[in-house]
Amino acid sequence: xxxxxxxxxxxxxxxxxxxxxxxxxxxxxxxxxxxxxxxxxxxxxxxxxxxxxxxxxxxxxxxxxxxxxxxxxxxxxxxxxxxxxxxxxxxxxxxxxxxxxxxxxxxxxxxxxxxxxxxxx
Numbered sequence: 001x002x003x004x005x006x007x008x009x010x011x012x013x014x015x016x017x018x019x020x021x022x023x024x025x026x027x028x029x030x031x032x033x034x035x036x037x038x039x040x041x042x043x044x045x046x047x048x049x050x051x052x053x054x055x056x057x058x059x060x061x062x063x064x065x066x067x068x069x070x071x072x073x074x075x076x077x078x079x080x081x082x083x084x085x086x087x088x089x090x091x092x093x094x095x096x097x098x099x100x101x102x103x104x105x106x107x108x109x110x111x112x113x114x115x116x117x118x119x120x121x
Contacts, residue, residue, distance in 0.1 A: 044117045052113025056106045065106060068092055068099035 028035050057064065066073060070090045091099045 041121055044121060045114055048113040048115070048117025049110050050113075051117070052110035053106070055113070056109040060102070060105065063098070063102050063105075065099060065102040068095040068102065 024035070024038070027038060068091050070092055073089045076089075
């Protein structure tokens with residue numbers, strides 16, 4: 001039921017969530033009328049990021065970054081055998097630069113979607 005909260009077990013994610021919650025509460029106390037505006041703008045930014053991801057997934061479905069991994073990352077994501085000095089998800093030896101390019105392309109499209117939606121505010 002609470003599988004989506006697993007990432008919060010990491011202290012840095014928990015710290016970010018606590019800080020964001022405290023800042024939102026501060027805004028609610030100081031200027032309650034601004035809370036819907038903040039939520040609206042945050043939703044627009046997230047919509048832009050998701051739009052960039054979807055554009056990348058649809059336009060480059062044949063060149064997804066996870067396609068360059070040696071094995072499907074979803075098969076090992078629940079295992080706790082991660083060791084220091086060893087790659088968690090190794091990339092196929094000959095496709096290293098293609099993997100880097102696919103990751104950079106996806107990051108660029110997500111950033112562009114976010115900036116475009118941010119500029120539309």
